[in-house]
Amino acid sequence: MKTRPVKEVKARIQQHRKVGVDYFRLRLLCPEIACLAQPGQFVMLRVNEQREPFLRRPFSFSRIFPCGDKRTKLEEEGTLEICYQVVGRGTSLMTQLREGQRVDILGPLGNGFWLEEEWKRVILIGGGIGIAPLIAWAEKLRARPSKRRKLIKNPAETPEVLVLIGGKSREKILGIKEFRKMELEPQVSTEDGSLGMKGLATDLLERELLTQGHTAVALYACGPMPMLAKVAQMADQFDLPCQVLVESRMACGVGACLGCAVKVRDEGSMKISKAEELTTGQENIFSESEGPEAEMTFPEGSLMPVISEVPPFRYVRACKEGPVFEARKIIWE
Ligand SMILES: Cc1cc2nc3c(=O)[nH]c(=O)nc-3n(C[C@H](O)[C@H](O)[C@H](O)COP(=O)(O)OP(=O)(O)OC[C@H]3O[C@@H](n4cnc5c(N)ncnc54)[C@H](O)[C@@H]3O)c2cc1C
Numbered sequence: 566m567k568t569r570p571v572k573e574v575k576a577r578i579q580q581h582r583k584v585g586v587d588y589f590r591l592r593l594l595c596p597e598i599a600c601l602a603q604p605g606q607f608v609m610l611r612v613n614e615q616r617e618p619f620l621r622r623p624f625s626f627s628r629i630f631p632c633g634d635k636r637t638k639l640e641e642e643g644t645l646e647i648c649y650q651v652v653g654r655g656t657s658l659m660t661q662l663r664e665g666q667r668v669d670i671l672g673p674l675g676n677g678f679w680l681e682e683e684w685k686r687v688i689l690i691g692g693g694i695g696i697a698p699l700i701a702w703a704e705k706l707r708a709r710p711s712k713r714r715k716l717i718k719n720p721a722e723t724p725e726v727l728v729l730i731g732g733k734s735r736e737k738i739l740g741i742k743e744f745r746k747m748e749l750e751p752q753v754s755t756e757d758g759s760l761g762m763k764g765l766a767t768d769l770l771e772r773e774l775l776t777q778g779h780t781a782v783a784l785y786a787c788g789p790m791p792m793l794a795k796v797a798q799m800a801d802q803f804d805l806p807c808q809v810l811v812e813s814r815m816a817c818g819v820g821a822c823l824g825c826a827v828k829v830r831d832e833g834s835m836k837i838s839k840a841e842e843l844t845t846g847q848e849n850i851f852s853e854s855e856g857p858e859a860e861m862t863f864p865e866g867s868l869m870p871v872i873s874e875v876p877p878f879r880y881v882r883a884c885k886e887g888p889v890f891e892a893r894k895i896i897w898e
């Protein structure tokens with residue numbers, strides 16, 4: 566497996582702004598990471614110099630401004646942006662970071678989004694702060710052909726991009742201005758109806774797929790797990806390729822602690838049998854039987870067959886094999 570460079574940088578904070586009730590945007594000067602970063606990848610950020618909190622926190626790139634891009638303003642060259650929501654101790658401490666200060670970041674980490682040539686129309690679905698990495702992805706998709714060369718075989722063809730943003734209320738809707746600058750008009754939903762359609766981002770998606778068709782469409786989603794599971798289910802229903810950015814809890818971010826495990830389908834021959842779980846009373850007992858996904862077995866002491874619908878599975882690390890995954894590979898529980 567190819568190892569990709571990861572840098573540890575003391576990035577200078579160029580800008581730190583409040584952009585919503587509990588949303589903040591940090592612009593960091595770190596050309597070493599900005600020139601390698603791809604949408605969907607992330608950095609691990611040390612929130613302060615103290616030992617508490619000890620662990621760095623993971624954040625996706627919401628904007629990437631590499632050096633040498635003619636469209637980038639001089640002051641933006643070599644910078645990265647992250648948008649974060651205050652949810653706990655680490656993110657509360659981050660709000661105290663000041664412009665001009667330096668912050669320790671490690672990245673770029675993980676695997677980002679990708680595009681296949683046959684996907685002519687892409688739909689980006691963001692829930693709450695989950696829209697952040699999709700801003701960077703939309704920017705890449707809308708970039709000049711030469712900038713998309715690494716992305717697709719035929720960079721001259723720009724896919725059509727539709728953006729769907731959902732949030733609890735209007736204060737939780739981020740990115741509209743950024744998308745409009747890309748000449749994209751996002752569709753918005755809020756749970757309380759304070760902006761856009763009353764409902765969920767997945768309601769917008771359902772309406773779109775039912776009314777506008779779904780030929781050559783691919784889905785990209787980031788947001789809370791129930792939203793991702795619903796998008797994955799709709800991708801299955803409409804038979805669409807779908808990538809999701811999974812924000813599992815992370816401790817190390819570099820593949821060492823196994824703390825970010827995601828349960829995925831094991832497409833090899835290994836199979837777990839529900840009946841064996843029942844007879845042994847243990848979990849994670851693998852039988853090597855092959856065959857169709859549903860398996861009929863007779864547990865010891867029982868005359869009734871048990872149909873096991875548990876697909877063969879394994880765990881992968883979101884920080885290494887993800888955080889972007891094909892939705893159909895994940896076992897949504
Ligand atoms: C790859 C990746 C990219 C991410 N990108 C962003 C981003 O761009 N913007 C952003 O705001 N957040 C992002 N997150 C989530 C962010 O890392 C967490 O919100 C942050 O680490 C919380 O730190 P804390 O110390 O404030 O919260 P803690 O004190 O650690 O936890 C506070 C509360 O938040 C919950 N929580 C903590 N981490 C997560 C998580 N990963 N998912 C769901 N709930 C969590 C805890 O269960 C707890 O209830 C990302 C996570 C990953 C793994």
Ligand code: FES
Nearest residue numbers: 818820822823884
């Ligand atoms: S966070 Fe440690 S292995 Fe992924």
